[in-house]
Amino acid sequence: MNEQTMAGSRLRGYVSHGAELRSGELNPRTYLEETLTRIAELDGVVGAFVVVNREGARRAADESAKRWADGRPLSPIDGMPVAIKDIIETADMPTGQGSPLWEGTEGKRDSASVHALREAGAIILGKTTTTEFASKHPWHETTNPHDPKRTPGGSSSGTAAAVGAGMVPAGLGTQLIGSILRPSSFCGAVGFKPTVGAINRSGSHDHFSQSCQGSIGATLADTWAVLRAIADRAGGDPGYGGLAGEVDFTQRTKPVKLAVLETGGWSATTEGARRAFASLKHRLQEQGVEVVGRADDDRIETVEQAVAEALPLTTAIVAWEGRWPLNTYADLDASKLSLDARDRLKTAEAMTQQEFRELLNQRTAVRATYEEAAANYDAMVTLGACGAAPVGLGSTGNVAMNVTASLLGCPALTLPALADEGLPLGLQLLGRTDRDAALFDVANWVAGEALGRPDLVGRVA
Template structure:
């Protein structure tokens, strides 16, 4: 796929006003020596408000810096499938004026945001990672995009996704830290854009592991909210585990982005939406955490296991009580319940994908991947009772987790089985990610580990509707590293 054309003059510079960490990242990134720890040096976008108000920096300046970096590096990374440079410049100029007048719309006024290409934007096509839908324009914003525009965000471009946010990567997107490795999927371009330093924030989605795993591979923060917490209207992911995901360079910006969406457009219909303070929740150490192996453990690399063991030792040293299947029979029983989480999710996804895949096959079967057609065949072999049985099993598993959480503050595990695979035939195994999606609970990937000299995320999983509590725990763990 051809890379986006860039309009107007480009200038050299860094994306972030706090330049040293970004420069350090760029200095080492292309030598494959960046580590996840580098990411913790980034300053949050909202921390730049004083510089914006005095004119020492501005959203317009940050945009031009970002465009210069994108022009230089995105042919290699391939994060974007579309850019609206003129529209972004207008929005950034308006934001700059508001900051100088002391009237920003929100702490994120002027922040650059990328949008996964299954989420509608009024000024760019929504191609869903499929040749069938390339160039398709809806001329409206999804709820999440509308909310961010109301908060003053600058929507810069659409980011690459796998086909229908599910299977094959139509665009060629690479890991920003090693071009021979996958960025993960399905929020491939969003994770790559943030990991490359192109953007502070990007929207993704998650049904299985499409936000948390790419965040792990690309060295950024990734957040999957409680199911229904963020309004996904206008996003072409109608599945029963789908959530708007957020990828960001800092934990604070991720939270501010989530609250900007929820406070303006709420949650999914029938859901009140994400609650909590508008600012990043105060750090709060978890008292007791469940250590989950999941199906991912047996597929994890030795380096990932060693990194997790070290993280576990650090958390224990900080006074956090950790329990696993060997110390608590209830955890062992729960591990048994989620042992088939991925297969169970595939069953539900197949049925839920029967429409629209049947219409796509009728329209242009040659433009639908073999993997998606196989999913359609699976759905056609199912009965309504099969789907109902799967839903009932999911309800039982969710109740078991809720019961387990009466004695614990959350769970901790890896965000991926190891470093990003050195292959473009896979976006990585979702074994560590699917439990939180199946459970409908919040999860966050923290870029604090490494494997093979590449980023690796530590995943925290919270209680349903305990997103603010989860961020408080995540903040404490990041601060005490």
């Protein structure tokens, strides 16, 4: 199965077809059957899904079709088939967390986000693969939809691969270090990591302080609409106001100034990736956008210095915060934990609480430095990954280009705007905390105008 077969004839986005859904020209059941056909044709090679609830999805699609026919859809995503990362609980499907320890564990409740999606009329189609506990170790052999010899990235491997293959218009992922942005970059999808706390994670096994739930979609509009629907019904994490703002995808406003952020991972990027990025930078400048870097603005260099140790800082924070539940998992059956998980537990057990408090103070200082600088630009831009997806399924790729946004807790998204080795490579945009909608405004213009790719935008019709 070649790239053209797997990723060429994409399934359409969903929310841009509101007029057709209202007129009856497009039916949610028909759309679902297209989705199921794509899965049947492609997932034997891609391996994006752990389970697909076909009959439940068909019942939900028929109910959605009635609502559209009666002129009373519950939301713009009513009838949209949505894939759910298998770290997020669902009442009607198991939640295995990418681990043999929990494989086949039957669901008893929906997470807050899944419950909200059902309230919005979305079809919870199936569970997608994740690395072990949404960390590094790839337990499932999910492949890249553009080249099955290459990794799809992780840990939101299955959701990114399913969207990148055109099997579904959107799905949920989670990100702690790079788990949405990197696989989206590798698989040619739009990936969005919102501001930390913007989406309610209750009922999801991603409890870390800089982790968040986000979305991966075929278009910007689909990607935004999924999280907007959740936030409207479930809000954000406890103590957070939730995803803020609205995005009008019919209006495109050119950004005034963008800042190029060359993080600590820049030295690991491929020559092809850097050429692609430089070409896009030149295109933006030709269209009248001021694009500045460290040589033009000392504030950018200050941010780059502040985030230079983002990976070791994040790794240490995550180790301490992951002590529980890893210690209880080891009590159950340590032989079912990967060596990576056992090593993280050993690291945590050697740490002290005071060390952890100092790490949090460092993170707070880094975030303040970034926010002060970011106020001067419409967005910061960088690569979505170090290059094209690497060959092999034993690793999910280098996290170096993604950990910065996670440490900062700011909104970040990746657009399938670039290429390396003839394969997808994302353009990453970073915004200011709680200004997620403003970041989408920038991405809307970049995709629709600078790239000339209205197909990446979509819109609520």
